[in-house]
Amino acid sequence: MNVKSIRSASASRAATLLAVCACTPLGAAAQDQVAATALTIYSTARPGAVPADLYRPVPGQGNYAVGPAVPGYAMIRQERAVDLKQGANRLNFRDVAAYIDPTTVTFESLTSPDATRVLEQSFQFDLVSTEKLMQRYVDQVITVDQLAGDRVQAIKGRLLSTQGGLVLASDNGEIHAITSYQNVHFPTLPGGLMTRPTLVWDVRAEQAGRENTRITYQTAGITWWADYNLVWTEGADANHGFLDVGAWVSILNGSGTTYPDARLKLIAGNVNRVEQPAPQSAVLRKAFDAVEANAGFAEQSFFEFHLYTLGRNTTIPDNSTLQLELFPKVRQVPAQKLLVYYGQQPGYGFPGSPAVDRNYGLPTNTKVDVYLKLENREQARLGVPLPAGRVRVSQLDKKDDALEFIGEDVIDHTPKDETVLVKLGSAFDVVGERRQVDFQVDSNARRMEETIEVKVRNHKTEPVDVIVREALFRWTRNDVIEASQTYNRVDARTVEFPVTIAKDGEATVRYKVRYRW
Numbered sequence: 444m445n446v447k448s449i450r451s452a453s454a455s456r457a458a459t460l461l462a463v464c465a466c467t468p469l470g471a472a473a474q475d476q477v478a479a480t481a482l483t484i485y486s487t488a489r490p491g492a493v494p495a496d497l498y499r500p501v502p503g504q505g506n507y508a509v510g511p512a513v514p515g516y517a518m519i520r521q522e523r524a525v526d527l528k529q530g531a532n533r534l535n536f537r538d539v540a541a542y543i544d545p546t547t548v549t550f551e552s553l554t555s556p557d558a559t560r561v562l563e564q565s566f567q568f569d570l571v572s573t574e575k576l577m578q579r580y581v582d583q584v585i586t587v588d589q590l591a592g593d594r595v596q597a598i599k600g601r602l603l604s605t606q607g608g609l610v611l612a613s614d615n616g617e618i619h620a621i622t623s624y625q626n627v628h629f630p631t632l633p634g635g636l637m638t639r640p641t642l643v644w645d646v647r648a649e650q651a652g653r654e655n656t657r658i659t660y661q662t663a664g665i666t667w668w669a670d671y672n673l674v675w676t677e678g679a680d681a682n683h684g685f686l687d688v689g690a691w692v693s694i695l696n697g698s699g700t701t702y703p704d705a706r707l708k709l710i711a712g713n714v715n716r717v718e719q720p721a722p723q724s725a726v727l728r729k730a731f732d733a734v735e736a737n738a739g740f741a742e743q744s745f746f747e748f749h750l751y752t753l754g755r756n757t758t759i760p761d762n763s764t765l766q767l768e769l770f771p772k773v774r775q776v777p778a779q780k781l782l783v784y785y786g787q788q789p790g791y792g793f794p795g796s797p798a799v800d801r802n803y804g805l806p807t808n809t810k811v812d813v814y815l816k817l818e819n820r821e822q823a824r825l826g827v828p829l830p831a832g833r834v835r836v837s838q839l840d841k842k843d844d845a846l847e848f849i850g851e852d853v854i855d856h857t858p859k860d861e862t863v864l865v866k867l868g869s870a871f872d873v874v875g876e877r878r879q880v881d882f883q884v885d886s887n888a889r890r891m892e893e894t895i896e897v898k899v900r901n902h903k904t905e906p907v908d909v910i911v912r913e914a915l916f917r918w919t920r921n922d923v924i925e926a927s928q929t930y931n932r933v934d935a936r937t938v939e940f941p942v943t944i945a946k947d948g949e950a951t952v953r954y955k956v957r958y959r960w
Contacts, residue, residue, distance in 0.1 A: 481706035488514035515666025540662035541699025547661035664698035669832025690769035711830035786877030925955035
C-alpha cells in the first residue's frame, strides 16, 4: 500500500479528525449561521463559448474541480451575527467560496461600525488531506496498523519518510520500512490545517455583545449566460413568418460553495461611462412587471450595464447548473427568412497592397446561408435588452406536432431597437456559383478592372429571394462601373444584389469593378 492509499485505509480515523476540526472554533468569538446572502454574477465568456463538459457529468471521468475553468466571477455579500467580547476577538467564517480573491475582502459591523475595528484579515486555504497530514507528521510519532497473518500489529514510531511507503523509527532504535498497512493513527490535527477555506479576522471591539456584520468578497468559478429558445412558424409566404421567443438564464456554479436562499443579480455589458437610464418601452415595462409579479427578473439600465434582479430568493448549489426564466415568452414576433450567397471562400482578407494577382480569392463557395432576421423593437412585440447568449431555433412539424431543431447561433449583447440576425445553416435546394469573367491590370495607370459573374439556382417548388453579397477586396479605392441590376452599397468594400429566383429557376448577377491606387 502506498501513501495515496491511506485515504481508504484510514477513512474512519480521518473522518473523526475532520469532524472534530469542523466543529471546534478557532477563536474565542462564536458565530451564527449566515443570516442573508446576496450575489451579483458577471460573465467573461464569449456567447456560447462555455463547453458543455463544464456543466454536465462526463462518464468515466469522475468529479473534478471546474472552478478555475469557469469564465466569470461574482461579488458576494453576506450578513452574519457574531458574539464579540470586549477587546481582541478572532472570527472564522468557513462558509465562503473556494476561489475567493482575498484582496477583495471587506468586513464591517452594521451594529457599531465606529466601535469595531479590523486589525488583520486573512484567507486560509491549507485544507486537510492525507498527504498534508503525512507531511506535517514527518519527524513526529504516529501509529501504523500492519496486518501480520490473521492479526493486526500496531507499530508506533517517529515518521522518517513517506517515499515509497512509510519509514518509522521506534524508541528501541529499530527502523521499520512499511510498504503495506491497514490504518494510520495521528494523535491530533496539526495547527493551521483547515477542513474548508476560511476567512479569518482579528477584530477589536470596544464593548461586548452581539453584532450584525457584513462581509463582501469577489470569487471566481461562477458565471451566467442567456439561452434563447425560438420557435419559427412560416407565414403567408416562405420568406416571412413569426417567432415565439423564450429566454432563460443559465448559472454555472463551480466556486466551491453553495449560496442558500440568496438574493441574485446578474450584470450584462461592460462599464465604460455613466449614462442616463434610457426610458423603457411600454412592452418592456409590461413584460418585466409581469415577471416581477411572478417573482422573476426585473431589468434596469445601470450606467453602461443592464442589471437583472431576481424578485425572489433562490438557492444556487455548488457544482450545479441552475436555469431561471429571464422574461415571459413573447409570441408572434414578426421575422424574415433571408438567404445570403457570399461566393468567396473564407480566409481571403483585404491585403495590405493592391491584389494584382488575377487568381487571388478565386476559390469559390457554393453554399447559400440561411438567416432569420427580427427587429428587437416595441412595434415587433419585443423592445427588450437581450443579454449575450445562445439562440436555438425549432420549427413545428405539422404532421405529428413535434418540434424539430433547425439551427443554433449566438448573439452579442443586443439593446432594444436593434436588429437580430440568427444564422441557421445552409440551404439544401439553393446553390450558388461565382466565377471571374475578365481581369485586366494597367500598372502604369495604377488601375485594374475585374468582371465577376454570379449564378444562383433555385431547386425549390416556390420562388425564393436571395441576397448576393460581394466583397470588393482587391483594394480600398474601388468603383462598380457596370452592373446587370441595381445593388446596395453596404460599405466601402461590400455590395449586395437582391434577386428573386423563380421555382426551378436561375438568376445571374454580373458586375465590373475598377480599382485604383
